[in-house]
Amino acid sequence: MNMNIEEIWEIIPHRYPFLLVDRVIEINEEESSIKGYKNITINEPMFQGHFPSRPVFPGVLIVEAMAQLAAVLMLRRFPAEKRMAYFTGIDKARFKRLVIPGDRMDLEVKVVRDRANFVVLEGKAHVEGQLAAQATMSSALAK
Numbered sequence: 001m002n003m004n005i006e007e008i009w010e011i012i013p014h015r016y017p018f019l020l021v022d023r024v025i026e027i028n029e030e031e032s033s034i035k036g037y038k039n040i041t042i043n044e045p046m047f048q049g050h051f052p053s054r055p056v057f058p059g060v061l062i063v064e065a066m067a068q069l070a071a072v073l074m075l076r077r078f079p080a081e082k083r084m085a086y087f088t089g090i091d092k093a094r095f096k097r098l099v100i101p102g103d104r105m106d107l108e109v110k111v112v113r114d115r116a117n118f119v120v121l122e123g124k125a126h127v128e129g130q131l132a133a134q135a136t137m138s139s140a141l142a143k
Helices: 005-009 059-075
Strands: 023-028 033-039 085-095 104-115 118-127 130-141
Touching (some): 023 059, 059 104
Antiparallel strands (some): 023 033
């Protein structure tokens, strides 16, 4: 399953400048996993201050991008008026490679545990096949 930006907007509430997923390229229902990507451009507002002489995409936003992709996976199964997911934890976050303007950040998230309204997920971000970041995230689903 491939989802463009308009289809992503129908599922998660994030909008510019905080929408950090450009496209979903695969959803695997059997494995409860999803893949997508974010194109990193110099036009992003955070590069004015992070850092003006050496623009680097912030690690916290890499984790947020993984969380938004996870939200697409989790929230598709609920009616629009009942969709909301909140971070409850970020563990084992590791940053292995800089992400800079011009990069395409490939994202993948897999559900590790799914208990009614609580989900634990593992996320990874790659650039040019190299691991850029990884984290274990947990979220609570709310109405």
